[in-house]
Amino acid sequence: MEGQASKIYKLRPYQNWKNIPGYEGLYQASVFGYIRSATRILYKGKNHVPTKTAGKIIAPWIDSSGYLKVDLYKSGKRRCEKVHQLIAKTFIQNPKNKATVNHKDENPLNNTVQNLEWMTNKENVNYGTRIQRVKEKQGLHILRRAPNQEKTFYFTLHEAERKTGIPRQSISYAIKHKTLLKGYRWEVV
Template sequence: MNSAEIWKDIEDFEGLYQVSNMGRVRSLDREDAQGHRIKGKVLVVSSNGKGYRQINLWQYGDVKHKFIHRLVAIAFLNNPNNLPEVNHKDENKANNSVSNLEWCTRLYNMTYGTRIKRVAKANEHPIYVVTNSGHHYFFDSTKKAVELLRLDGSNVSECLHDKRKHHHGFTFEWAV
């Protein structure tokens, strides 16, 4: 274990769970409702499918889904302006070390770093829009397909990245 690792109670889960400045979460030693002793441990985190690390925290038989970066920010970063979002400075959503996080506005988060360039590049890739009858229509870019067919760009992107099957009756494929 890193000697620089600092642990703090998770807000609303005091005495049950803690988060560290390195982005790890642990449960604390405790007794269950039947009086059985439960040994605390560092918990395994999962991904939400978009790269963000998350954890399930249990209390009174209810589960709460929490993002690790938000838990770290709440525990370790001051937020005097009550900013709503947490940005990953290195753009790596898995790096939840406190030194990589900062409170920010939605606009700042959405336009930070290389995001605009990455989204624009993804929108330049040619695609096929496939109808229910199986006809393939070629478009020079996702942006063109979205504009001409009046579709939602984020839903089309989710289809292209296998996070959604179809949008407005169409399926989508990369034109390689």
């Protein structure tokens, strides 16, 4: 996964860098979705010789849910931060104090400013094709088989109830006990 993140994270020539709120003077964000350490003076060695250290882009890693993250340090403590949230906090106004950052193209690896927007959790859950993708991934996948072997698929019991008018409890009972319901055989696939 780390190799995939580094391929995506190529340096673009003309960055617009801005201090990240809460990390001023330590870390900066780019409109292209990059995070870097700020150029700063470090005191090195026994004599604490001041040395100017150039900022470096921090290589992100992909977490288990598919988002890019970086480790940032402040006052000797490490914080693991999601890149899209840092970019949004830095560049996108949030006058209504919405809590969630949404990827407009639904690609969690595209953290450019143009692809991000603030939303409520409810708006984010209902955005785009997310509901359909979650149903496909986590739904039970109900199969209704007619006597002529014609098949109809439903992603959830709720969907089967809504489309057939048959209560989901009855459908669940028919699946569990392998009985006919309204002339149909019901199965979980």
